Amino acid sequence: MLELKAQPLTAEAFAPYGDVIDSRNADSFSINGGKAQRYHDLVQVETLGEEARPLVSIFISEPVELPLELTYLERHPLGSQAFIPMHEERFVIVVAPKGETIDPKDVRAFITDGRQGVNYRAGLWHGVQSVIERKGEFVVVDRGGKGKNCDEYPMDIRVHVEDVVVGEEALATA
Ligand SMILES: NC(=O)N[C@@H](O)C(=O)O
Numbered sequence: 001m002l003e004l005k006a007q008p009l010t011a012e013a014f015a016p017y018g019d020v021i022d023s024r025n026a027d028s029f030s031i032n033g034g035k036a037q038r039y040h041d042l043v044q045v046e047t048l049g050e051e052a053r054p055l056v057s058i059f060i061s062e063p064v065e066l067p068l069e070l071t072y073l074e075r076h077p078l079g080s081q082a083f084i085p086m087h088e089e090r091f092v093i094v095v096a097p098k099g100e101t102i103d104p105k106d107v108r109a110f111i112t113d114g115r116q117g118v119n120y121r122a123g124l125w126h127g128v129q130s131v132i133e134r135k136g137e138f139v140v141v142d143r144g145g146k147g148k149n150c151d152e153y154p155m156d157i158r159v160h161v162e163d164v165v166v167g168e169e170a171l172a173t174a
Pocket residue numbers: 074081126127128129
C-alpha cells in the first residue's frame with residue numbers, strides 16, 4: 001500500500017501535471033461594459049483522435065471516506081479532463097506522470113481549497129474524482145469521440161487529508 005499525505009494544491013506544484021483553474025491567480029480583462037471580468041483561456045483543452053470533440057458535463061459525486069483508498073489510477077490518452085467545483089467543494093487529487101508504467105515514488109496527492117479546479121493533461125495518470133466533506137457538483141470538460149479513452153493501472157494507494165470539515169459544518173465554511 002502506498003501511503004500519501006495530500007499537500008495543498010498550488011499552480012506551481014501542479015504544473016508538471018496540468019493546470020489549476022483559479023480566478024485568483026489568472027489574468028483577466030473587462031467585458032460587458034465593465035460589468036464583468038473575463039478570465040480567459042485558462043487551460044489547454046486537448047481532444048485527440050477520430051471524431052474528437054470537447055464535452056461539457058456535470059458530475060454530482062458522493063463524498064469519499066477518508067483516508068482515501070484507491071485501487072487504481074486511470075488515464076485518458078485522447079484528451080484532457082477538467083473538474084471545476086460549482087459550490088466551493090474540496091476534492092483530493094492523486095496524479096502520476098505520463099508513461100506506460102508508474103513508479104510509486106512519482107505519485108503525488110493534493111487537496112484543493114474549494115476555489116480551485118484542475119485540468120489534467122491528456123495521458124496523465126490520476127485518481128477518479130474524489131470530493132470530500134459533502135456531496136459535490138462539478139463541471140467536467142473532457143473529450144468525446146471514437147477510440148478507447150480510459151486506461152486503468154492497478155495500484156493500492158491510501159491518501160491522508162488533514163483539516164477536514166465534514167457534513168453541515170462544511171457547508172457553513174463554503
Ligand atoms: N469516468 C469519468 O468520466 N470520470 C473519470 O475519468 C474521473 O477522472 O473521475
